[in-house]
Amino acid sequence: xxxxxxxxxxxxxxxxxxxxxxxxxxxxxxxxxxxxxxxxxxxxxxxxxxxxxxxxxxxxxxxxxxxxxxxxxxxxxxxxxxxxxxxxxxxxxxxxxxxxxxxxxxxxxxxxxxxxxxxxxxxxxxxxxxxxxxxxxxxxxxxxxxxxxxxxxxxxxxxxxxxxxxxxxxxxxxxxxxxxxxxxxxxxxxxxxxxxxxxxxxxxxxxxxxxxxxxxxxxxxxxxxxxxxxxxxxxxxxxxxxxxxxxxxxxxxxxxxxxxxxxxxxxxxxxxxxxxxxxx
Amino acid sequence: xxxxxxxxxxxxxxxxxxxxxxxxxxxxxxxxxxxxxxxxxxxxxxxxxxxxxxxxxxxxxxxxxxxxxxxxxxxxxxxxxxxxxxxxxxxx
Numbered sequence: 001x002x003x004x005x006x007x008x009x010x011x012x013x014x015x016x017x018x019x020x021x022x023x024x025x026x027x028x029x030x031x032x033x034x035x036x037x038x039x040x041x042x043x044x045x046x047x048x049x050x051x052x053x054x055x056x057x058x059x060x061x062x063x064x065x066x067x068x069x070x071x072x073x074x075x076x077x078x079x080x081x082x083x084x085x086x087x088x089x090x091x092x093x094x095x096x097x098x099x100x101x102x103x104x105x106x107x108x109x110x111x112x113x114x115x116x117x118x119x120x121x122x123x124x125x126x127x128x129x130x131x132x133x134x135x136x137x138x139x140x141x142x143x144x145x146x147x148x149x150x151x152x153x154x155x156x157x158x159x160x161x162x163x164x165x166x167x168x169x170x171x172x173x174x175x176x177x178x179x180x181x182x183x184x185x186x187x188x189x190x191x192x193x194x195x196x197x198x199x200x201x202x203x204x205x206x207x208x209x210x211x212x213x214x215x216x217x218x219x220x221x222x223x224x225x226x227x228x229x230x231x232x233x234x235x236x237x238x239x240x241x242x243x244x245x246x247x248x249x250x251x252x253x254x255x256x257x258x259x260x261x262x263x264x265x266x267x268x269x270x271x272x273x274x275x276x277x278x279x280x
Numbered sequence: 281x282x283x284x285x286x287x288x289x290x291x292x293x294x295x296x297x298x299x300x301x302x303x304x305x306x307x308x309x310x311x312x313x314x315x316x317x318x319x320x321x322x323x324x325x326x327x328x329x330x331x332x333x334x335x336x337x338x339x340x341x342x343x344x345x346x347x348x349x350x351x352x353x354x355x356x357x358x359x360x361x362x363x364x365x366x367x368x369x370x371x372x
Contacts, residue, residue, distance in 0.1 A: 076296045076330065079303060085331040112331060123295065124337035130296075131331065 005206035007226040008187055009195035011251075012244040013179035014237070017217040017230075018157035020150065020168070021210060025139050027106045031098040040094050044087075044101040047141040052081055054137065058170045070197055073130070073166045073190070080134045085112065102142040109135035123188045133165040150177065158219045162210050164191045174198060179221045181228045183209050203228050283347040284357050286364045290371045293339035298369035303330045305363055311350025313360070317342055327360075 032040050055078050063071040080086055086108060093104040109131055116128035139145075150159065150168060153176035161168070162183045169190065178200055185191045185204030195202030201223035213219070213230055220229040220240050224247070229236065288294060294302070306313040306327045313327030317336045325332030327346060338344055344364070348356045363369060 072297055072300075076300050079300050079330045083329050083331050084326055085329045115335065119335065119337050121337045121339065123292075124334060127296065127334050 001212065001230040003206045003209055003212070003228045003230070005181070005203040005209075005226050005228065006186065007202075007223045008180070008185065008189070008192035008204045009200060009202040010223050011179075011199075011201035011221075012224065012240060012247050013158060013201045013219075013221040014240060014244060015156055015158045015178050015219055017160050017213050017215055017219045018150075018153070019210065019213055019215045020159050020161040020164075022168070025102075025106075025136065025143065025145070027102045027139060027143075028100070029103050030100055032094075032100055034098065037095055037098065040101050041091060043142060044090060044094065044104075047101065047138050048081060048087065050141045051134070051137050052078065054141075055081070058167075062170060070166075070194070074170070077130060077134050077137075077166070080131060081138075086131065086134070102139050105135050105138050105142070122186050126186060126189050129163070129165060129190060133167050136165070137167060153177070158221060160209055160213045160219070163189075164194065166190050166194075169194045179219070179223075180204075181206055181209055181213075181219065181221055183207065281347050281349050282353045282357055283345055284361050285343055285345045286361060287343050288338050288340060288364065290368045291340055293342065294333060294336060294344075296334070298371070299330055299333040301363060301369050302360065303328050303333055305359055306356065308359075309348070309350070309352045309356035311348045311353040311356045313356060314347045315344050317344055321345070 055074050059071050059074040059078070062074065089108045089111075090101070090104045093099050093108060094101060097104070099107065112131050113128040116125055116131075119125040150172040153173040156176050156178050158179040158181060159177055160181050163185060164180060164182055177198075180191050180195050180200070180202040182191050182202075182204045183206055187204075189204060191202060191204055201221045203221055203223050203226055206228055209228065218231050218237075220232055220237070221227075222229070222240070222243075229240075232240070290298060314324045315327045315333065315336070316322075316324045317338050324347070325336060327333065327348075336344070346357060346360055348354075348360075350356075
């Protein structure tokens with residue numbers, strides 16, 4: 001089966017699929033009594049504190065292991081946690097609508113996502129994923145749930161998911177994840193940013209991939225053409241093995257070339273500089 | 281009300297990192313801080329809210345008008361102007 005999507009990080013990868021589908025959070029829509037409002041606000045505050053600690057911990061780990069830029073995403077999440085338009089609104093909803101805290105978080109987050117959906121610019125519109133990530137973390141802490149994560153992997157896998165949030169990928173076992181293929185996302189989504197930071201191939205925007213792939217399927221990611229092949233025929237597999245080694249050779253040759261002095265045939269030195277395009 | 285109108289000059293505009301720096305700075309002052317993009321003064325956002333500032337989707341070349349009201353409004357405006365215009369959010 002061949003699926004077309006958007007290239008998010010270059011390269012060709014062949015491997016087995018791991019279908020990553022965190023379970024839907026069971027947030028219930030019940031109201032609380034007036035007399036329990038303070039208690040519920042207290043619960044929310046506790047969850048915020050726990051979430052803050054988690055985010056600070058992750059920020060610390062990523063800063064040392066990966067990069068300041070990626071760690072910056074979690075600094076932003078820490079700021080979101082204090083945001084009057086987020087936490088402030090949640091407290092208001094608990095007080096005025098007597099919502100339980102988890103429901104208030106979910107409601108406020110969804111309202112904000114709705115507002116973001118009307119922004120033209122893809123980068124800014126995609127920031128709703130950060131709000132959802134913080135909201136999920138808060139709800140997990142309110143409901144006392146264990147977070148499903150990618151940190152304990154036994155073998156190398158290509159992760160197939162609907163979407164991958166900063167939290168999903170932050171503490172991921174980086175030795176074992178060799179590619180991403182997701183349903184939603186764009187070139188500026190977290191899946192793309194993470195894949196490029198790790199230098200692994202990724203394709204996003206693959207319609208309904210999570211219902212067409214199961215864990216263990218053979219996957220070929222052709223991120224150069226924006227394609228994913230699922231359980232391909234033998235001859236296609238062979239062709240891609242060759243193409244993959246050619247691409248790796250090409251990348252390797254670029255690294256060798258990089259260290260040579262930049263000089264034209266008549267001996268003029270040229271300065272090679274680079275503009276880093278992607279924020280974060 | 282005291283206000284400043286400034287041009288956003290850094291490459292990717294008011295994306296996550298600069299927006300975060302802006303609201304962190306604004307949060308240091310007692311004054312209320314509101315901002316709007318270009319001439320859209322009917323869509324003011326709370327300058328201490330990261331979500332609000334991101335919603336402006338202010339790219340390179342757009343202008344933002346910052347309004348501050350309170351006892352330290354001038355200090356706040358000075359600091360924010362410094363961040364946006366002179367420091368350019370510490371990029372480049």
